[in-house]
Amino acid sequence: MKPHTLKIGVLGPYGAGKTTLVRTLSTIPAVSTEAPSSEGGKATTTVALDYGYLDFGSVGVHLFGTPGQARFHDVLDVVLQGALGALILVRADRPSDLPRVRELRDYVASVLEVPYLLGATHLDKERRWETAEIALFLKEREDRVLRLDPRDSGQARRALARLVELVCEEGGVRCR
Amino acid sequence: MSKQERIEQALDRLRQNMPDIRAAIVASPDGLLIAERGAGNAATRLAAMAATALGLGRRIAQTAQAGEFNELVVRGKDGYLAVFAIEGKAVLALTLPEGGNLGLLRIEAENAVKDVLEEL
Amino acid sequence: MAIFGRIEDLGLAEVLAFVAQRPGRLTLRDASGTLSLLIGGGRVRCAFLGLDPLDAGSLILRLASIRDGEFEFAPGATDDACPRRIEIPVDRLILELTKLQDELEHHRPRLPNPAIRFRLVRDPSALTSAIPLLAQTAELLEKGANARELSERLGLPLDQARYLLFRLRLMGLVEEIRGARRAQGAGSVLGRLLRALAGGTR
Numbered sequence: 260m261k262p263h264t265l266k267i268g269v270l271g272p273y274g275a276g277k278t279t280l281v282r283t284l285s286t287i288p289a290v291s292t293e294a295p296s297s298e299g300g301k302a303t304t305t306v307a308l309d310y311g312y313l314d315f316g317s318v319g320v321h322l323f324g325t326p327g328q329a330r331f332h333d334v335l336d337v338v339l340q341g342a343l344g345a346l347i348l349v350r351a352d353r354p355s356d357l358p359r360v361r362e363l364r365d366y367v368a369s370v371l372e373v374p375y376l377l378g379a380t381h382l383d384k385e386r387r388w389e390t391a392e393i394a395l396f397l398k399e400r401e402d403r404v405l406r407l408d409p410r411d412s413g414q415a416r417r418a419l420a421r422l423v424e425l426v427c428e429e430g431g432v433r434c435r
Numbered sequence: 436m437s438k439q440e441r442i443e444q445a446l447d448r449l450r451q452n453m454p455d456i457r458a459a460i461v462a463s464p465d466g467l468l469i470a471e472r473g474a475g476n477a478a479t480r481l482a483a484m485a486a487t488a489l490g491l492g493r494r495i496a497q498t499a500q501a502g503e504f505n506e507l508v509v510r511g512k513d514g515y516l517a518v519f520a521i522e523g524k525a526v527l528a529l530t531l532p533e534g535g536n537l538g539l540l541r542i543e544a545e546n547a548v549k550d551v552l553e554e555l
Numbered sequence: 556m557a558i559f560g561r562i563e564d565l566g567l568a569e570v571l572a573f574v575a576q577r578p579g580r581l582t583l584r585d586a587s588g589t590l591s592l593l594i595g596g597g598r599v600r601c602a603f604l605g606l607d608p609l610d611a612g613s614l615i616l617r618l619a620s621i622r623d624g625e626f627e628f629a630p631g632a633t634d635d636a637c638p639r640r641i642e643i644p645v646d647r648l649i650l651e652l653t654k655l656q657d658e659l660e661h662h663r664p665r666l667p668n669p670a671i672r673f674r675l676v677r678d679p680s681a682l683t684s685a686i687p688l689l690a691q692t693a694e695l696l697e698k699g700a701n702a703r704e705l706s707e708r709l710g711l712p713l714d715q716a717r718y719l720l721f722r723l724r725l726m727g728l729v730e731e732i733r734g735a736r737r738a739q740g741a742g743s744v745l746g747r748l749l750r751a752l753a754g755g756t757r
Contacts, residue, residue, distance in 0.1 A: 430738025
């Protein structure tokens with residue numbers, strides 16, 4: 260029997276943890292298309308997309324991680340076509356990324372009109388913003404910005420579940 | 436003359452040998468623009484797209500057991516984009532209108548790739 | 556926990572608009588010194604350059620000259636912290652600042668995408684004399700418009716339209732219109748996914 264499949268996009272600025280999140284959520288070995296990074300902080304960066312699949316038998320989720328930099332905007336359009344929703348990651352220790360995250364959120368919410376949730380990563384760093392402050396800056400409800408360690412399977416699944424719940428609430432669908 | 440200027444000169448030569456070429460872009464594997472001729476405002480976006488094509492092209496070539504990735508062509512009704520690997524170091528992207536000679540393009544592009552490789 | 560960052564990344568006007576929502580001390584450090592603003596009730600109660608108190612005019616000029624530097628905001632009560640109050644509404648500071656720093660290029664990295672739609676969320680009449688183009692665009696913005704539409708309908712260069720929306724957002728006059736299309740996926744499938752995620756099934 261063919262499973263019902265859904266699609267989720269994982270977005271966010273450079274170094275936010277998108278590739279890691281796709282790998283954590285995926286029940287198959289995730290595939291990345293990367294290149295050596297000229298930008299520092301990491302050895303490689305995604306240039307096409309990360310792909311993973313979360314297999315629950317009769318239902319599955321295709322996971323697509325996108326490149327973070329603004330120059331790769333076109334990939335976003337392709338990835339979010341027909342997507343259930345998007346998880347937008349933001350580093351709590353990099354306030355300099357906030358305008359970029361806002362831009363991503365605006366594009367997803369206002370232009371593509373795809374349901375989304377924000378995940379704050381790197382909360383283990385000593386000097387960082389709190390999720391409530393990130394929410395305030397982005398003019399989001401506090402419950403739209405979750406704590407998310409992309410390496411943690413439990414947190415990753417809870418974030419995905421919360422996104423699905425949001426889709427049900429906003430889309431007026433009864434999810435039983 | 437800087438490295439960028441020498442690469443731009445190589446692109447100028449390429450466009451002289453093949454006047455059909457509209458835009459010529461050299462980008463890093465992670466999508467940053469190195470040099471361009473004729474791309475105008477679209478340069479940054481095309482550079483990123485060329486890197487995406489390089490990344491995907493490599494993976495496809497590997498999966499299809501076609502050997503080391505060389506070239507990817509996207510053809511539309513009104514023209515096409517050809518992307519050439521510059522070994523592992525960079526990528527050359529060229530746009531042409533419909534009707535261009537792909538065989539000739541390949542030869543000229545190969546020369547340009549050799550020129551650019553010397554600068555990288 | 557303090558809010559911190561670099562002034563050139565967020566833009567000074569944006570930093571002010573953001574921190575003004577709560578009482579606290581805003582510290583701005585650049586090459587020429589340390590500026591402290593004590594904020595409460597959406598107003599700057601008093602301000603200091605180093606240890607020297609500043610009056611309203613000097614504060615505005617000082618803020619307008621800051622380019623790069625760090626900011627830090629420590630929330631907390633500031634009721635009793637000012638020996639002599641100047642009480643400038645932060646809104647007014649931002650307005651004066653954007654007038655003095657009227658450079659599109661300065662804000663270019665933060666201009667909104669031309670496709671993002673914005674809508675008026677406050678009555679613009681008080682500010683139409685202070686912000687050029689607001690009067691002409693108010694009607695369009697009441698229904699909601701993006702920079703591309705404003706540019707086409709009013710014959711504005713696209714970047715000017717983007718800059719206008721950027722400033723209006725800063726002043727709290729407009730907000731992005733966030734829509735959500737119908738859910739992709741049937742309720743039963745989504746329900747199954749939710750159960751699978753909760754159950755830790757593999």
